Amino acid sequence: MDKENESLTTHYSQQETIVALATPNGIGAIAVIRLSGHDAIAIANSVWKGKDLTKQESHTIHFGHIVDNELVLDEVLASLFIAPKSYTRENVVEISCHASGYIIESIIKLFIKKGARSAKPGEFTLRAFLNGQLDLSQAEAVADLIASNSKASQQVALQQLRGGFSSQLQVLREQLVNFASLIELELDFAEEDVEFANRDQLKQLIIDITRIIGRLIQSFELGNAIKQGVNTVIAGRPNAGKSTLLNALLNEERAIVSHIPGTTRDTIEEILNIQGVNFRLIDTAGIREATDAIEQIGVQRTMEKISQSALLIYVFDADQISPAELRNDIESLQAPGIAMLLVANKIDLLNQEEKTARISGFFQNSGLSDTQTVFVSAKEKLHIDDLKNRIYSTAIKGKLSGDETLVTNIRHLEALQKTEEALVRVLGGIDGSITSDFLSMDIKQALHYLGEITGVVTTDDLLDNIFSKFCIGK
Template sequence: MITNETIVALSTPPGVGAIGVIRLSGKDAIAITNSVFIGKDLLTQESHTIHFGLIKDGNAVIDEVLVSLFVAPKSYTKENVVEISCHGSNYIIQQIISLLIRKGASAAKPGEFTLRAFLNGGLDLSQAEAVADLISSDSAAAHQVAMNQLRGGFSTELNILREQLIHFASMIELELDFSEEDVEFANRDQLQELIAKITLVINKLIRSFELGNVIKQGINTVIAGRPNAGKSTLLNALLNEDRAIVSEIAGTTRDTIEELLNIGGINFRLIDTAGIREATDAIEAIGVEKTMQKISQTALLVYLFDVVNMSATEIHDDIARLHKPGIPFLAVANKMDLSYSDRLKELKFPSDISFISISAKQNQHIEELKQLLYDTAVGDKLSDNHTMVTNIRHVEALQKTQTALNSVANGLDNPVTSDFLAMDIKQALYYLGEITGQVTTDDLLENIFSKFCIGK
C-alpha cells in the first residue's frame, strides 16, 4: 500500500484565515518544493529548520512563505515532509497546491499522512486512530483519553500480554514438532495462570468502553418530570442562560431542547423534555412520546419533581415508571425555596438512586447538582494512568480475543492435544494484533483512514 508518490494537502481548516499550512510528504517533497521556492537551496538544509522565501510560478510571485523541513526519517510520516506556511487566502492556497501538483505531487486522500506514519512504523494502528480522536476531542477528558492512547498506553498494555502469549504459542508449536515423543515444552499451569491474568485485563478494558465512549461522545443526560416541575428553569440554571422558554402554563415545552454543558472536563448533552402526563392535544402527545424515546436512550436520567405540589405517591409512581436498571438515576426535588415540607421525609428511594434538593428558580444548590452529575457519571474512574477503550472496533476485537482465550482455558481444564491449543492461542493473538495493526487488511485500513480529514 506504500507508494512512491509525494502527496500534498492543506493541513489547516479551509476558509479565510491569517495563515494556511500546506503539507507535502514523500521522497520528492523537498525537491518539488525547492523547484518553486526562491530563497535558500532546500536540498542542502538540515532537518527541522525553517526558511523564509517566495513561492514563484515562473516569473509570477504567488506569496511570501515560511518553509519548514523535516528530513526522513525524522518526521511524522517517516518520509521527507515539508510544511509551507502561507497567507490564508483561499486563492493563494489553491494556487500553491495546484503549482505543486503540476511539479509532480499528488493530492492526498483523507488520512493519508497518518496512514503513511502507520505503514512506515511511526505509529501503531490504535495510536493512529487516537490521532483522529485527538483532533475531534471537545472536552478535557476526551483530550486526556486520546493523548494517553496516542502515547501508547493502550498499545503497551496489549503488547506485553501479546508477547507472553507468543512465548507459549512457540513452545506449543515446538511440541508439535516432537509429537511422536510425547513431550511438553509449555508448562500448562503457567499457561493457565497467564490466560486468567490476560482475561482479567481484557475484561477491565471491555468494561472501560462504557465510560470511554461517553467521554468521547458526551453523556446524554435527560431532564424528565411532570409539567411545571421546573425542567426548563433547571436547564437555564445549569447553562446560566435563558435557553428554554419558561412559563406557568403546563405543557410549554412541546419538543426536546438539547444543549452542551461541560462539567469538570466532561461534556454533558442536556436534554430538556416535554412534561410527562396525559397529553391534552396531538402536538403535546408527540412531545411526550419523544420524551419517552429520549429516556430510553439516555446514559443519565435526571428526574425533577415539584416538592411542593406533588404527593409522595405520585413521586414514587414516576420513579417506578422511569427508573431502568443500569441507567444512573438522579432524583431532584425542586422548589425547596417555597417549602421544606415533611413530604421529603416520606420519600424512600432505592439504593442506586442519588437525591438532592434544589431551587432552580433561585439558583440554590445548582453547583452541588453539577458535582453530583459528574460524580454519578464519572466519579474517580478517570485518571492519568487509567487505560480506557473508546473505539468500538477495539471492543469487538477484545471480545473475540476473550472468546478465544476461553477456548484455551477450556482446553486446559479438559485436556486437548497441542494442535487445538495452538489454534486457539493463534486466534487470540490474531485479534489482539488487529487492534494495534500487527494484523491488517486493506479494507480495514481504508475504513479507518477514510474517516480522517484531508491533510492529516
C-alpha cells in the same frame, strides 16, 4: 476503476510525494501546505527563491518566496523535516503562506505540476503507520484528538496517542506468543508425546489476560461517554420545572418556560461541560397521561430518550408531590445501567419549617437517599452549582484517572470481545485436555484479534475504512 474511488492503500508508494492543505479552508492569516515523500524537499526547492533547501538541516525554518517561473506567488516560511525525523518518517516540507484561497490553490497546483500528487484523506497518518511511526490504535487516536471537544476527551485521546493502550496490549500479546510458540513446538514432536507448555501456567496466564481484557471491555461505557458526551435526560411530571432547570444549568434562556403544564412537546438537546466532561442534556416532555396526539408523541419520545440515557435527572416539585407519588415515579423509571439523580425543585416556595418537614418526609417515606438527591430552586438558581457537582460525581467521579486506559473505539471493543471469546475457548480446552493443535488454533485466534487493534494484523479494506474518515492534510 474511477480514480476518485480508488483504494487509499493502492495509491501508496514511498516514492510518491503527496501534497495537501493541512489547515482548515477559509479566510485567515496563515495556511499551512504540507508535502511528504522522497522528493518533497526537491519539489519545494524547485519553486523556491531563497536558501537552497536541499542543503539545509532538519527541523529548520526558512524565509523565502514561492515562484512560478518569474511570477512570485507569495512570501512564505518553509519548515523542513528530513526523514526519518518527521511525522511520516519521510521528507516533509510545510509551507506557511497567506491564507488566500487563490494563493493556496496556486501553490498546490504548482507543486502538483512539479511532480507531487494530491493526498487522500488521512494519507499522511497512513504513511506514519506504514512507516512504523505509529501503530494503528495510535493513528486512530490522532483523529480522536482532532475531534476532541472537551478536556476529558482530549486527555483520553492523548493517552492513547502516547501509546498507553498499545503498550498494555503489546505485553499481553507477547505473553501469548511465548506460549503459542511452545505449543507449536509440541506439534513438531507430536509422535513423542512431549509437553513444552506447562498447562497450569498457561491456564493462569489466560485467566490473568482475560481479567485485563474484561476490564478494558467494561471501560468502553465510560470511554465512549467521554468521547461522545454523557447522555443525560431531564425528565419529570409536567410543570416540575424541567425547562427552567435546563436554562439554569446552561445559564441562558434556551427552553421556553411557562406555568402551563405540557409546554415542552419535543426534546431539546444542549451540551453542558462540567469539569472537562461534556454532558448532552436532553430536556423532555412531561410524563403524564397525554391529552392529545402531539403530547402523546412527546411522552413516547421522553421514554425512548430515558431508555437510551446514561444518567437520568428526575425533577419533581418539592411543594406538590407526595412521597407515595414520588416512590411510584422512581420505581417506574429505574432501569439497569441508567444512573438516577433526583432533583427536588421549587424549594423557594417552602419556608424553613416546611422545607425541613418535606425533606424528612421524602427520606422516610419515598426511599430517597441523600446521596442521590439535590434540593434546588431552578427559578432562583439556588444550589445549581451543587447540582452540577452531583451530576459529575454520579456519572464520572471515581471512574476516571489520568493514567487509566479507556477503550473509546467500537472497533477496538469488538476485537477485545472476540479475543475474550477465543481465550474462553482456550480455558475450556485446557480443562478438557484437548490436543495441542486445537489449543494452538484458539490462541492464534486471540493473537489475531489483539493484532487487529494495533495493526499487527491488517487488510487494505480495514485501513481504507479507518483512514478515509480522516481529514485531508492529516
